[in-house]
Every structure is written in structure tokens, then in C-alpha cells.
Amino acid sequence: MRVLVIGSGGREHALAWKLARSPKVDKLFIAPGNGGTEAVAENREVDITDHAALIALCRSESIDFVVVGPDAQVVAGLGDDLRAAGIECFCPSKAAGQLEGSKGFTKALCDEMGIPTARYARFDNEADALAYVYAEGAPIVIKADGLAAGKGVTVAMTLEEAEAAITDCFAGAFGQSGAEVVVEEFMEGEEVSLFVLSDGTDILPLTTAQDHKRAFDGDQGPNTGGMGAYSPAPVLTKALYDRAINEIILPTVKGLAARGTPYRGVLYAGLMLTAEGPKLVEYNARFGDPECQVMMMRLDSDLLELLQATASGSLKGMDVRWKDAWALTVILATQGYPGNYGKGSEIRGLDQIDDPEVQVFHAGTRRDGARLVAAGGRVLNVTALGTTVKDARDRAYRCVDKIDWPEGFSRSDIGWREISRSGA
Numbered sequence: 165m166r167v168l169v170i171g172s173g174g175r176e177h178a179l180a181w182k183l184a185r186s187p188k189v190d191k192l193f194i195a196p197g198n199g200g201t202e203a204v205a206e207n208r209e210v211d212i213t214d215h216a217a218l219i220a221l222c223r224s225e226s227i228d229f230v231v232v233g234p235d236a237q238v239v240a241g242l243g244d245d246l247r248a249a250g251i252e253c254f255c256p257s258k259a260a261g262q263l264e265g266s267k268g269f270t271k272a273l274c275d276e277m278g279i280p281t282a283r284y285a286r287f288d289n290e291a292d293a294l295a296y297v298y299a300e301g302a303p304i305v306i307k308a309d310g311l312a313a314g315k316g317v318t319v320a321m322t323l324e325e326a327e328a329a330i331t332d333c334f335a336g337a338f339g340q341s342g343a344e345v346v347v348e349e350f351m352e353g354e355e356v357s358l359f360v361l362s363d364g365t366d367i368l369p370l371t372t373a374q375d376h377k378r379a380f381d382g383d384q385g386p387n388t389g390g391m392g393a394y395s396p397a398p399v400l401t402k403a404l405y406d407r408a409i410n411e412i413i414l415p416t417v418k419g420l421a422a423r424g425t426p427y428r429g430v431l432y433a434g435l436m437l438t439a440e441g442p443k444l445v446e447y448n449a450r451f452g453d454p455e456c457q458v459m460m461m462r463l464d465s466d467l468l469e470l471l472q473a474t475a476s477g478s479l480k481g482m483d484v485r486w487k488d489a490w491a492l493t494v495i496l497a498t499q500g501y502p503g504n505y506g507k508g509s510e511i512r513g514l515d516q517i518d519d520p521e522v523q524v525f526h527a528g529t530r531r532d533g534a535r536l537v538a539a540g541g542r543v544l545n546v547t548a549l550g551t552t553v554k555d556a557r558d559r560a561y562r563c564v565d566k567i568d569w570p571e572g573f574s575r576s577d578i579g580w581r582e583i584s585r586s587g588a
Contacts, residue, residue, distance in 0.1 A: 165189055165190055165228040166190060166192075166225060166229075167183055167227070167228065167229050167231065167468065168192075168193045168194070168221070168222060168227045168230045169195075169205065169230075170194075170195055170218065170230060170231065170232045170233055170234065170242070171195075171232075171233030171234045171237075172194075172196050172197055172201075173198070173234070173453055173527045174456075174457055174495075174525045174526065174544075175450075175452070175453035175456040176194060176201070176233040177197075177198065177200055177201050177204075177526050177545075178457040178460040178523075178547075179231055179233060179460065179467070180192060181204050181460065181525065182467045183231065184205065186467060186469070188466070188468050188469070189468060191225075192204065193208055193221075193225060193227070194206070194207055194208070195208040195209075195210040195212060195218065195221060196209050196211075198527070198529050198530060198539070199526055199529030199537075200524070201526065212234070212237060213236075213240070215246075218246070219249045219251065227251065229252050229253065229468070229475075230251055230252070230254070231471060232246075232253060232255035232450070233450060233451070234450065235311055235450050236311060238258075238264065238265075238429075238449045239258065239261050239264060239265035239310075242255060243257055244257055252475060253475060254429065254471040254472075254474060256427055256429035257426075259425035260420055260425045260428070260429070260449070261449045263448075264446075264447055264448050264449040265449075266309055267307050267308075267309050267310075267446060270444075271286065271346060273419050277418070277419040279412050279415050279444055280440070280441065280443040281443050282305070282350075282351050282445070283349045284346055284347060284348040285346075286309070286346050286347075287344065287345050287347065288344050288345075289334070290331065290334040293330045293334075297323065297327070297347060298323070301323070302325070302326055302350075303321045303322075304326050304350055305317065305347070305348040305349070305350055306320055306326055306330055306333070306345060307348065307446075308338040308345060309342070309345060310338070310343075310344075312342070316338050316341060316342065318387070319350065330347075333345050351438055352439070353439070353443075354399055354437050355374070355375075355435065355437075355445060356372060356434075356435050356437060357372060357373045357374065357375060357433070357452055357455055358372055358405070358408055358413070358432075358435055359371060359373070359432050359451070359455070359459065360409075360433075361429075361430055361470060361479060362417050362427045362428060362431050362479075363428050363474050363475075363476070363478065363479040364417075364421060364428045365417075365477065366479045366480045367409075367414070367479070368470070368474075368479045369413075369484075370459065371395055372397040373394065373395035373397055373452065373455040373458055374394055374395075374397045374581065375390045375392075375452065375454065376390065376391045376393065376575060376578055377390060379391060379575075380575065381576055381577045387502070388497070388501065388502045388541075389542060390453060390454045390495065392492070393454045393455045393493055394490060394491065394556065394557075394578065394582060395458040395462055395490070395491050396490070398585075399437065399581070399582070399585070400435070400437070404441065404442050407441050408435055412433060412435070413431065413433060416431070428474060429450070429474060430450060430474070431449070432447065432448035432452050433447055434447070434448070453527075454495055454542075457491075457493045457545045458491035458493050458547060461549055462486050462489060462490075463484070463486060463487075464485040464486055465485045470482070470484060489549045489550060489551065489556075490550050490552060490553045490555070490556045491548065491549050492548055492553060492556035492579050493545045493547040493548075493560065493578070494545070494546045494564050494574050494575070495542050495545055495574060495575075496543050496545075496546065496564065496567065496569065496573070497541055497542045497543060497572060498538050498572060501541035501542065505541055506571065507540070508532075508539075509538045509571035510537050511529065511536045511543070511544070511568070511569045511572070512536075513567045513568040517567075519559060519562075519563060521550070522547065522549075522559060522560065522563050523547050524544055524546050524547070524563070525545040525547055526543075527542045528540020528541060528542055528543045538569070543569075544567070546560050546564050548563065553586065554579070557583065560578070
């Protein structure tokens with residue numbers, strides 16, 4: 165089969181890397197790709213917001229199957245446009261993709277289906293949002309309603325922080341994504357990610373992971389798109405896992421199907437493990453980034469088969485196999501991220517990494533002749549397998565130390581929660 169991956173980040177590099185290992189893939193393309201994806205696929209410089217151009221590429225290259233990576237393209241309806249052109253693809257519909265595209269949409273679905281989540285209110289003006297916050301007090305959570313590249317959420321521990329977050333949203337800090345704001349109660353607990361495939365009727369649970377959202381060690385600093393992750397996440401015990409599937413995932417799939425907008429794709433649930441049990445923090449309508457990187461390292465099944473079954477509505481009876489190993493990824497980001505950062509600094513030393521249990525997935529890189537240079541905020545994902553989470557962490561950081569990039573930084577404590585719990 166001839167397969168096309170859409171996107172340019174670490175998630176898409178990991179998907180392409182795994183797809184390239186499928187015996188069913190004859191030729192793999194990625195649009196637009198990055199400085200590392202050319203090692204596993206043929207990069208194609210296409211504006212992925214131009215759906216007509218992507219369809220033309222599919223036709224010119226006789227593409228059999230498309231895998232859409234980025235959230236923005238899911239929400240923009242790329243899957244619908246590809247299917248309308250007769251091109252098979254792994255991507256939820258625009259209607260179902262509102263699970264990620266609008267936090268208010270998801271909250272309304274939770275109300276309708278009785279899905280446990282934080283108490284909330286939704287506002288389209290600053291004055292009413294501020295009045296609500298003053299009445300509720302802090303801590304409190306402020307969220308831009310739409311997509312904001314993982315940066316539209318503020319966990320405000322003081323009223324001043326909440327005020328600033330609301331003002332930023334309505335002042336245009338997140339464009340149209342902040343035109344409406346969801347204000348939520350602050351939930352006490354530990355956050356964990358649960359991934360399932362849904363073909364609109366049946367689900368196939370995948371695995372769990374934990375991300376590290378804050379920029380600096382000790383979970384300090386601003387929220388980011390993610391500075392590292394590990395999988396699995398045993399904090400989601402079997403009992404809690406079963407509750408999450410039955411109380412959150414299945415009602416979501418059922419509710420969307422009943423609305424006539426069945427969900428076909430990967431469903432990524434961010435869960436808070438509260439004293440009352442798991443509650444939904446938010447949904448993402450695509451693979452996580454950096455969670456996808458650790459998942460692809462652990463996956464022992466043929467990824468293409470799973471994605472095709474999801475797209476064609478034939479998940480029933482399928483299973484998924486995982487390596488008996490932990491995976492952990494460390495993000496190297498450009499100094500200044502998630503704020504202002506420079507581009508174009510040279511990255512050296514990747515040729516010194518020769519551990520077969522380590523893959524370096526590129527996120528924000530490009531080639532400048534023979535040089536590899538940084539072209540984004542999050543730049544590299546050093547991803548390792550290990551017999552324990554500590555083993556995976558130590559292997560990843562040994563490779564991080566070999567990378568010569570003074571303009572970059574990483575957290576030094578990825579996996580700290582699980583290591584502190586298990587000691588291994």
C-alpha cells in the first residue's frame with residue numbers, strides 16, 4: 165500500500181516510523197515532514213491547510229490510505245474532505261472532532277450522557293467570566309474554548325492569575341480559540357492519559373501514559389505542549405481503568421453515535437484521578453504528543469492494520485499487542501519555549517546515539533544542507549525502552565547527554581512520579 169502521513173511534528177515522525185515497519189506498506193510519504201522524517205518516508209512540501217493540494221497529492225501519488233496527525237486538521241475537517249474525494253483515511257469527522265475543537269461542546273456532551281467531569285460554566289464575554297470567578301474563588305481553571313496548541317489552559321491558584329488568564333483570552337491571545345472561555349472547578353488528583361480506538365460502534369482500548377506539561381523540573385513553570393511522557397501509567401489501576409471505560413469512554417462513543425456523528429479515530433482522554441474516581445479533564449481527537457512517541461515504541465501490533473480497521477468500522481474482534489517494556493521520552497526544546505524562541509541553531513551529536521532501544525523522533529527540525537537546525541519550540545524527542553521506568557529514563561538521558569545543542573533545554577526529571585512510587 166501507498167500511505168501518506170499528514171503533519172510535521174514528533175507525533176507524525178513516530179507514526180511514520182511505526183508505519184514504515186508494516187509489511188503492508190510499499191511506499192510511505194509524509195507531508196510536510198521535518199528534518200528527521202526523511203529517514204523513514206519521502207517528505208513532500210505541501211501546505212496541509214490546503215485540502216485541495218493534499219487531495220491532488222494523493223491522486224498524483226496513488227495514495228491508498230492517509231493518516232492525519234495534527235489536531236488542527238482534524239478540527240478543520242480534512243478527514244471529511246478526503247473521504248468526499250474517495251480517499252480512505254484515519255481521521256475523525258469534523259463534527260466528531262469537536263470533542264477537541266470545543267471544550268464547551270465536550271462539556272455539553274458530558275452533561276447529556278452523565279459523564280463525570282469538573283463543574284463548569286461557559287462565557288462569551290469577559291465581565292461575566294470575571295464575575296463567576298470572583299464568586300467561585302481560587303484555585304480555578306481557565307480554558308480557551310478552542311485549540312491553542314496545548315497552551316490555552318491556566319490552572320489559576322490565585323484570583324489574580326485567573327483574571328489575567330481571562331483577560332488574555334478575550335484580548336485575543338489565542339485568536340478565535342479564546343472568543344469563548346470555559347471556567348472549571350479545580351480538581352484535586354493525579355492526571356493520566358487513556359487511549360482507545362473507536363470505529364463509531366466498537367472500541368479497542370490501547371494503553372495509558374503520563375505527560376509532563378510544565379516547562380521545568382518539579383512541575384514548575386508555564387504549561388507547554390508536553391516536555392516528556394512515559395507509558396504505561398500504573399496509577400490507572402485495573403479498577404479505575406474499568407470505571408473510566410464504562411463511565412467516560414463508552415458513554416462518549418454512544419452519545420456521538422446517537423447524535424448521528426459517530427467517532428472513528430483515536431480517542432485520547434485526559435483523566436483526573438479524584439477521590440470520587442476518574443473524571444474527564446478533556447478529550448483530544450488525535451494521538452497525543454509526546455504520548456504517541458512512547459506508545460509507538462511499545463506497540464507490537466501492525467499499526468496500519470489497526471488504523472485501517474478503525475477507519476473501515478471493523479474493529480470488532482481485533483486485539484492489540486504491546487511489548488513487555490516501559491517507554492519514556494524526553495523533549496528537547498529551544499530556550500525560551502513556550503514563550504518566544506529563536507530558530508536556526510545547529511544541532512549536533514545525533515550520530516553518536518547508537519542504542520538500539522532508543523529512537524530520536526524529530527519535532528521541530530529542518531535540514532540546511534548538511535546541517536540539522538532547530539525550527540520550532542519542541543525540537544527533539546529522545547525516546548527509550550527499558551525493563552523498568554527507571555531503566556528507560558536512564559537510557560534516554562544518557563542519549564540526551566550526547567546531543568550537542570547549547571540553545572536547547574530539557575527537564576531532568578521525566579518519570580519522577582512513577583519512579584518515586586515504584587523505586588524502579
